[in-house]
Amino acid sequence: MSVLHVKELLIELMTASGIITAVDHVSFTLEKGETVTIIGESGSGKSTTAMGVLGLLPKDLAVMSGTIEIEGTDVLAHPRKLAAMRGRRVALIPQDPMTALSPTHTIGHQLGGAVRRGGSDRLSKREVEEKSIRLLEHVRIPSPAEQLRKFPHQLSGGMLQRVLIASALAADPVLIIADEPTSALDVTVQAGILDLLLTLQAESELALLLITHDLGVARVMSDRIKVMKDGRFVDRGQADELVDNPAVEYTRQLLDAVPRLGSWNGGDR
Ligand SMILES: Nc1ncnc2c1ncn2[C@@H]1O[C@H](COP(=O)(O)OP(=O)(O)OP(=O)(O)O)[C@@H](O)[C@H]1O
Numbered sequence: 001m002s003v004l005h006v007k008e009l010l011i012e013l014m015t016a017s018g019i020i021t022a023v024d025h026v027s028f029t030l031e032k033g034e035t036v037t038i039i040g041e042s043g044s045g046k047s048t049t050a051m052g053v054l055g056l057l058p059k060d061l062a063v064m065s066g067t068i069e070i071e072g073t074d075v076l077a078h079p080r081k082l083a084a085m086r087g088r089r090v091a092l093i094p095q096d097p098m099t100a101l102s103p104t105h106t107i108g109h110q111l112g113g114a115v116r117r118g119g120s121d122r123l124s125k126r127e128v129e130e131k132s133i134r135l136l137e138h139v140r141i142p143s144p145a146e147q148l149r150k151f152p153h154q155l156s157g158g159m160l161q162r163v164l165i166a167s168a169l170a171a172d173p174v175l176i177i178a179d180e181p182t183s184a185l186d187v188t189v190q191a192g193i194l195d196l197l198l199t200l201q202a203e204s205e206l207a208l209l210l211i212t213h214d215l216g217v218a219r220v221m222s223d224r225i226k227v228m229k230d231g232r233f234v235d236r237g238q239a240d241e242l243v244d245n246p247a248v249e250y251t252r253q254l255l256d257a258v259p260r261l262g263s264w265n266g267g268d269r
């Protein structure tokens with residue numbers, strides 16, 4: 001059974017200028033331990049796909065059809081089941097760590113909330129703290145006990161993203177969705193976060209749905225890549241093959257738009 005199985009997903013959004021088809025009959029699967037990346041230009045429908053899978057699109061503004069199965073449960077037909085899975089079996093790593101946490105609560109309070117939500121309701125305060133410390137160690141945050149007492153503004157963006165990754169891992173999820181997880185961060189810390197994600201994903205056999213507009217990142221991080229344009233997948237394939245040897249003109253254009261990758265030999269241009 002696939003961790004995630006999306007079939008013929010259609011998402012129409014009500015916008016000020018009318019109804020638009022943001023996601024147009026998209027199908028894909030994610031297996032345990034696999035990373036699939038969706039790449040594509042701005043407005044192609046990547047985030048809408050991710051938010052649709054997570055059930056986070058506003059109901060009155062988004063009309064969805066098709067099938068979304070997570071571990072065999074049809075979550076599109078059963079939104080309450082999806083709500084129960086969110087933050088537990090399925091977790092989101094947000095784009096902007098600086099705004100994702102509440103400024104008025106400590107890191108420990110917020111991470112502790114994620115630990116409790118992960119089915120550990122009966123844990124004592126001390127056990128929650130111990131698990132929080134283990135999670136921060138897991139995401140390579142130095143002096144974790146100290147960090148728990150800090151407020152978000154006292155941590156750098158890279159450290160906050162590590163906290164959010166720890167929160168996502170708190171409930172031992174099977175599926176993590178990361179929508180541009182490093183685009184709000186300083187370039188010097190981006191590689192560290194991506195490297196961490198890659199390591200954690202391999203250790204825990206997570207299924208990771210990654211969204212990026214960076215083909216270099218997609219090639220390094222993922223097993224398979226889907227190229228999205230105007231709500232559809234216009235190209236798909238094994239990450240290395242798709243980037244090193246693009247068969248589809250649109251993918252070639254995307255490649256031309258980014259700086260050359262060390263591993264990329266320039267193709268046949
Ligand atoms: N809240 C909204 N109101 C109106 N239109 C929206 C809204 N959110 C998304 N859209 C439209 O839906 C389409 C898909 O947008 P989406 O945000 O999914 O793209 P994206 O691929 O994530 O782009 P980006 O790379 O800029 O994040 C676009 O045409 C966008 O303008």
Ligand SMILES: [Mg+2]
Pocket residue numbers: 046047048179
């Ligand atoms: Mg987006």
